Amino acid sequence: MTAHVFDAALALNGAGETLTGHTHPAYANMVGPFGGMISAVLLNAVLQHPQRLGDPVSLTVHYAAPIADGGFGLVPRVMRTNRTTQHWLVELVQAGGVAAYATAVTATRRDTWSASDAVFPEVPPADRVAVAPPVPRAAWTASYEMRFIDGALTMEEGERADSLTRLWIRDQPPRPLDYASLSAICDAFFPRIFVRRPKWVPVGTVTLTTYFHADAAQLAAVGAAPVLGVARANRFEQGFFDQSAEIWSGDGKLLAASHQLVYFKE
Amino acid sequence: MTAHVFDAALALNGAGETLTGHTHPAYANMVGPFGGMISAVLLNAVLQHPQRLGDPVSLTVHYAAPIADGGFGLVPRVMRTNRTTQHWLVELVQAGGVAAYATAVTATRRDTWSASDAVFPEVPPADRVAVAPPVPRAAWTASYEMRFIDGALTMEEGERADSLTRLWIRDQPPRPLDYASLSAICDAFFPRIFVRRPKWVPVGTVTLTTYFHADAAQLAAVGAAPVLGVARANRFEQGFFDQSAEIWSGDGKLLAASHQLVYFKE
Numbered sequence: 001m002t003a004h005v006f007d008a009a010l011a012l013n014g015a016g017e018t019l020t021g022h023t024h025p026a027y028a029n030m031v032g033p034f035g036g037m038i039s040a041v042l043l044n045a046v047l048q049h050p051q052r053l054g055d056p057v058s059l060t061v062h063y064a065a066p067i068a069d070g071g072f073g074l075v076p077r078v079m080r081t082n083r084t085t086q087h088w089l090v091e092l093v094q095a096g097g098v099a100a101y102a103t104a105v106t107a108t109r110r111d112t113w114s115a116s117d118a119v120f121p122e123v124p125p126a127d128r129v130a131v132a133p134p135v136p137r138a139a140w141t142a143s144y145e146m147r148f149i150d151g152a153l154t155m156e157e158g159e160r161a162d163s164l165t166r167l168w169i170r171d172q173p174p175r176p177l178d179y180a181s182l183s184a185i186c187d188a189f190f191p192r193i194f195v196r197r198p199k200w201v202p203v204g205t206v207t208l209t210t211y212f213h214a215d216a217a218q219l220a221a222v223g224a225a226p227v228l229g230v231a232r233a234n235r236f237e238q239g240f241f242d243q244s245a246e247i248w249s250g251d252g253k254l255l256a257a258s259h260q261l262v263y264f265k266e
Numbered sequence: 267m268t269a270h271v272f273d274a275a276l277a278l279n280g281a282g283e284t285l286t287g288h289t290h291p292a293y294a295n296m297v298g299p300f301g302g303m304i305s306a307v308l309l310n311a312v313l314q315h316p317q318r319l320g321d322p323v324s325l326t327v328h329y330a331a332p333i334a335d336g337g338f339g340l341v342p343r344v345m346r347t348n349r350t351t352q353h354w355l356v357e358l359v360q361a362g363g364v365a366a367y368a369t370a371v372t373a374t375r376r377d378t379w380s381a382s383d384a385v386f387p388e389v390p391p392a393d394r395v396a397v398a399p400p401v402p403r404a405a406w407t408a409s410y411e412m413r414f415i416d417g418a419l420t421m422e423e424g425e426r427a428d429s430l431t432r433l434w435i436r437d438q439p440p441r442p443l444d445y446a447s448l449s450a451i452c453d454a455f456f457p458r459i460f461v462r463r464p465k466w467v468p469v470g471t472v473t474l475t476t477y478f479h480a481d482a483a484q485l486a487a488v489g490a491a492p493v494l495g496v497a498r499a500n501r502f503e504q505g506f507f508d509q510s511a512e513i514w515s516g517d518g519k520l521l522a523a524s525h526q527l528v529y530f531k532e
Contacts, residue, residue: 257510
């Protein structure tokens with residue numbers, strides 16, 4: 001049995017503070033690799049670190065420079081270890097420079113009072129929504145099953161009043177959800193500017209932050225079922241826009257909230 | 267004429283890669299300094315760096331350990347410089363360990379197509395809303411003028427259905443808005459758990475990310491007028507909750523969107 005393509009792309013060689021990885025053609029984007037896969041790879045350097053304490057609760061990725069297809073190095077560093085939380089920095093090095101880096105917090109979680117301000121939207125179940133075809137210019141989209149309820153990428157229509165997208169999404173082929181794949185799914189929304197204003201322009205995520213609201217057992221309970229993604233922009237201004245997204249389990253639990261800042265060229 | 271207390275708290279000694287600062291009693295919190303002031307100090311190490319390119323567009327702060335009242339060191343590092351963007355890491359060192367650190371992106375901005383998904387809420391103007399008294403147990407609140415439209419801290423009431431707060435806020439005494447003070451205001455919302463569930467428990471921001479949507483000229487245009495802050499939580503779960511906030515100018519421009527993850531003890 002061969003490894004799932006996501007796990008093949010995620011694979012790192014080495015241990016501790018000397019890791020190497022390689023981009024994978026199944027997660028290629030228009031230029032360089034899909035940012036969600038880079039996010040997953042950076043997180044994986046923390047996940048497989050021998051000194052890790054607990055599970056991820058936050059992850060911030062900086063896409064500092066274009067990443068070329070090919071190999072890269074990863075340098076994880078424990079910045080601080082407390083009793084129940086741990087703070088991280090991971091650098092992704094390519095051609096002698098820092099091409100991306102991430103900070104993360106891991107923590108031991110325990111049951112507490114729980115509540116939600118965010119409300120699970122009323123949407124049709126995944127099996128009632130058609131699967132969208134992959135986007136040819138973005139190879140990575142073939143590695144996901146996407147069922148758009150609204151806000152699909154339709155570059156034929158006019159400018160919209162908002163950039164809201166809601167879709168059911170999971171790995172293609174299906175794979176049980178974990179922190180690495182969830183972090184990648186948080187970046188699997190098309191750039192909001194293309195939803196709001198259908199015109200191809202150069203874009204690139206500059207930085208991406210994800211907060212994880214589920215422990216490993218809650219993620220495992222989702223299994224390989226589709227999750228609901230909701231994304232919108234706040235503001236497009238002077239070459240940058242921000243996006244806020246939520247990822248929900250099918251039974252209405254908020255698994256992650258994710259935010260990113262994206263560069264765009266007029 | 268003496269410096270504004272915010273500028274006194276912000277002041278750093280040294281230049282380039284060897285900076286020192288000091289906590290200020292006007293920005294003391296229940297334990298240690300107000301996190302917004304730490305955010306401003308970390309950003310200031312970037313702002314006054316001789317190699318800085320452009321203005322801040324994003325800032326992520328990790329509150330890695332308790333910060334003691336007293337002196338600290340700051341070590342800024344340029345991670346990558348591109349043509350129009352620059353990526354940063356700043357470490358705050360105290361007692362030989364990393365007590366906090368920040369990543370940031372600065373960029374040269376230029377006028378482009380502009381739009382907003384977020385909608386300026388209908389609220390009464392600042393001069394129609396009463397100024398709230400400072401919170402005695404949090405000294406820093408006396409360094410802000412806060413006018414709550416809703417979601418004030420009223421620990422006498424029962425559990426609420428949401429944690430939404432809207433308030434007009436500015437420095438006290440008034441001070442013209444800039445990136446440092448805006449980054450601090452992004453952390454000036456009381457912990458959402460106290461709004462939703464009025465019960466004192468230990469809390470602490472773990473990580474805070476702010477996206478700046480205004481250039482320096484737009485911030486200068488706000489001057490010392492109050493800005494509108496809007497904050498809500500998404501989910502409280504297993505010892506952590508996240509908060510998303512918006513800061514608006516009085517004339518309805520989104521100046522910043524800010525997100526944070528907060529630890530709480532049941």
